[in-house]
Amino acid sequence: MQFDGDLAEIRFGAGLSPAIAPPESAAEMLSRLQGPDEMAQQFPVSRFEDAVTGAATFRRLRRQRRQLDGKPGYEAADKAYREFRRAQNHARYGWHGQRLLRHVRTRDGLRERLVLFWADHFTAQGKSGPTRVLAAPYAESVIRPHVSGRFEDMLIAAATSPLMLMYLDQNLSAGPGSRAAARRKRLSGLNENLAREVLELHTLGVDGPYSQADVRQLAELFTGLTVSREDAFVFHPGMAEPGPETVLGNTYGGGKPQLEQVLSALRDLARHPATAQHIARKLAVHFISDTPDPALVSHVAARFQDSGGDLVQVYAALLEHPAAWEPQLRNVKPPFDYVASACRALALPEARVADLRPGQLNRLLLAPLTPMGQRWEFSGGPDGWPEEDAAWVTPQALAARLRWAMAAPRRLVQPLPDPRGFAAAALGGFANERVMFAARAAETEAEGVGLILASPAFQRR
Incomplete structure (x- = not known):
């Protein structure tokens, strides 16, 4: 070619x-x-x-x-x-x-x-x-540094960005059984927005292999992700729902709430085969056609999964496929x-x-x-x-x-x-x-x- x-x-x-x-x-x-x-x-x-x-x-x-x-x-x-x-x-x-x-x-x-x-x-x-x-500073600090890195790093940067947390009202979400909920009656309670968008839009896709129970469990795991008075990201253990959470069959937490439990779930979602397929198709639609060649999507998805979400390798797979160069x-x-x-x-x-x-x-x-x-x-x-x-x-x-x-x-x-x-x-x-x-x-x-x-x-x- x-x-x-x-x-x-x-x-x-x-x-x-x-x-x-x-x-x-x-x-x-x-x-x-x-x-x-x-x-x-x-x-x-x-x-x-x-x-x-x-x-x-x-x-x-x-x-x-x-x-x-x-x-x-x-x-x-x-x-x-x-x-x-x-x-x-x-x-x-x-x-x-x-x-x-x-x-x-x-x-x-x-x-x-x-x-x-x-x-x-x-x-x-x-x-x-x-x-x-x-929005422009968000793209500058959260997106731009990661476009040639690993997908999981960009996912974590976006999901913990103060702008994302405020946009999806995650900063107001508290576990029903958390210390913060017991002390502060004015809290809005559990909010599922971020959990739903991470599963539906950011990783697995709208047709991905998750249920409402997974959304609820991930939302409980995300409690604690919030924003300080200075609009900086913080993890607040007092807002986190106690106990373990199970998402797509994997269990996270169970002890003292920690940020690493959340990050571990995000990494697992980033590496899921459904995420590879979802991202591959989005890239193909964006760059090639509203109805991309299924073989192109499969080729890019396979490279995503094989490389662990190494985005440069994913782009290379897109650019090397003949369907990407139809005139x-x-x-x-x-x-x-x-x-x-x-x-x-x-x-x-x-x-x-x-x-x-x-x-x-x-x-x-x-x-x-x-x-x-x-x-x-x-x-x-x-x-x-x-x-x-x-x-x-x-x-x-x-x-x-x-x-x-x-x-x-x-x-x-x-x-x-x-x-x-x-x-x-x-x-x-x-x-x-x-x-x-x-x-x-x-x-x-x-x-x-x-x-x-x-x-x-x-x-x-």
């Missing part, structure tokens, strides 16, 4: 760029993935541990504002609260710009795609004002991927993004994702964004893509490229005759570039 660099960059990377050559082999893609994370260094995003300190400041300013309502000093407290909230939103816009620039400038597109994939697989988001800006572009790019690959094709200058004021960055690069169907960092639930092409191919979403393609490029890049050269740069060998005709017939550069970006050929991968 001859390696196709254009297809590799479109299907497994960030899209073609006139400034950056596509990879020359799958081995090069895997090698870069295991090398230094150049884009994280060049375009930094706040670590979760640093960003979360803002949540405490947000709560303090909001509390002061409420306490002074109708009293002297309220105007100053209100101003401080509003200014801090505005600064947090501006920081979120800035992080969005940095993450987009990573896609524009990277030579390691597979890494950027995998960060998006795993951040969606382990969806976590802030549900209240203090934590609503933490027809099937999957529709989700909105962020679409906008990011368009900016990459336009070779959007770093300086141009730096020059954008926060409101401009939001209007040009972040807010347009919502009418396309993807309210960025706020998916509809813990199952993340849909993979099915039909979710993105709606009249409203396609109209929003067309509006963006026809209006945004000329506001981002001046001068715009000649459409004929742009078609070749953006699509390589996938610039079909219909695309080239539109490029030749366009009356202006803006019209030609917009038609190319709105074409079905560019919107698929």
Whole structure:
């Protein structure tokens, strides 16, 4: 099988760029993935541990504002609260710009795609004002360092992340027989959200070999996983349900509640054959097709299980299978991927993004994702964004893509490229005759570039 660099960059990377050559082999893609994370260094995003300190400041300013309502000093407290909230939103816009620039400038597109994939697989988001800006730092600290490691390590990092614990209300869960439940009547009791999502979404899959009893037992085992007043992860033995718990036939605990009991269960779930099958199919659907070749899924699942969840070996299995290289572009790019690959094709200058004021960055690069169907960092639930092409191919979403393609490029890049050269740069060998005709017939550069970006050929991968 001859390696196709254009297809590799479109299907497994960030899209073609006139400034950056596509990879020359799958081995090069895997090698870069295991090398230094150049884009994280060049375009930094706040670590979760640093960003979360803002949540405490947000709560303090909001509390002061409420306490002074109708009293002297309220105007100053209100101003401080509003200014801090505005600064947090501006920081979120800035992080969005940095993450987009990573896609524009990277030579390691597979890494950027995998960060998006795993951040969606382990969806976590802030549900209240203090934590609503933490999705990007969560991906930076919990997901990104583990994309070329072992699946069980990423699972543990996600399941014990303060953002995940707060998102799924695990921080409020206490064992019915725990010391904390006996002392504090205001506790909400046992919460099964995290246990259910770990089994159904993160590991075994919705059709996995578990029962409601397994969910209940795992939820009891998870009691003790909580968050400190500083929004840091802690294990609180006093909230843990005493006694052993049995999950999928394996028994954990029984003595003094310890974090290691929880981690042992997570490792066992990560190594389960059903987890291998679930992750393999998700990867195949995400990168290849809504209906992937069963032989491809089986091949990737076998490598997952044989390697103990070594993710680089799992990706290698995906890239070495012939079904991964079928030339027809099937999957529709989700909105962020679409906008990011368009900016990459336009070779959007770093300086141009730096020059954008926060409101401009939001209007040009972040807010347009919502009418396309993807309210960025706020998916509809813990199952993340849909993979099915039909979710993105709606009249409203396609109209929003067309509006963006026809209006945004000329506001981002001046001068715009000649459409004929742009078609070749953006699509390589996938610039079909219909695309080239539109490029030749366009009356202006803006019209030609917009038609190319709105074409079905560019919107698929």
